[in-house]
Amino acid sequence: GQNIDQPTEMTATEGAIVQINCTYQTSGFNGLFWYQQHAGEAPTFLSYNVLDGLEEKGRFSSFLSRSKGYSYLLLKELQMKDSASYLCAALNNAGNMLTFGGGTRLMVKP
Amino acid sequence: DAEITQSPRHKITETGRQVTLACHQTWNHNNMFWYRQDLGHGLRLIHYSYGVQDTNKGEVSDGYSVSRSNTEDLPLTLESAASSQTSVYFCASSEAAVTDTQYFGPGTRLTVL
Secondary structure (H helix, E strand, O other): OEEEEOOOEEEEEOOOOEEEEEEEEEOOOOOEEEEEEOOOOOOEEEEEEOOOEEEEEOOEEEEEEOOOOEEEEEEOOOOHHHOEEEEEEEEOOOOOOEEEOOOEEEEEEO | OOOEEEEOOEEEEOOOOOEEEEEEEOOOOOEEEEEEEEOOOEEEEEEEEEEOOEEEEOOOOOOEEEOOOOOOEOOEEEOOOOHHHOEEEEEEEEOOOOOOOOEEOOOEEEEEO
16 A cells, blocks of 8 residues: 655745655555645646656756655745645556545745 | 536535436546545545446445446446545546546535435
């Protein structure tokens, strides 16, 4: 099975940088996804990491360390619209199942 | 534009009734998934399908069934609704590769009284 942990809530200031951490313990692993979910809406894809290292995509970056079972999502130049839940999800070894963490609710304040 | 839709968006039903939630995608994706989302549990996989006539159980499949008779649709049936099945249900689809991004529908909020 898979166990995914991420903080429940975080608060940050507009214009700042925030890092959302995710740790996973899995019996098999085939990559780590991050999704963004605004309140009352569907999750939308942000990033996918399968190799160690940092992937940058505009204001958002995602990092993976397979040996440590650790990932983070880095959001730069925070905007009010970044207030949302951020879901970390691990893909199992067979590649047929995503296990999601409980999500981190990020509140961006002026 | 291709999309994934769910219906109904909101449903109230009574304990013991059979309920079917519809999911329809126009991307021609092979893979389709059903999740439920509850506070404190995140998204949990109920059932998934890799193509027509293929269905598989996920993490929380008890009390649910699916069928895949064509590429576009994966209806989710609650055989005998229970209050514990009150939740928000999301359908998702992805292309053939297992690492492909999943695209989620808008969700169905189901209340079982």
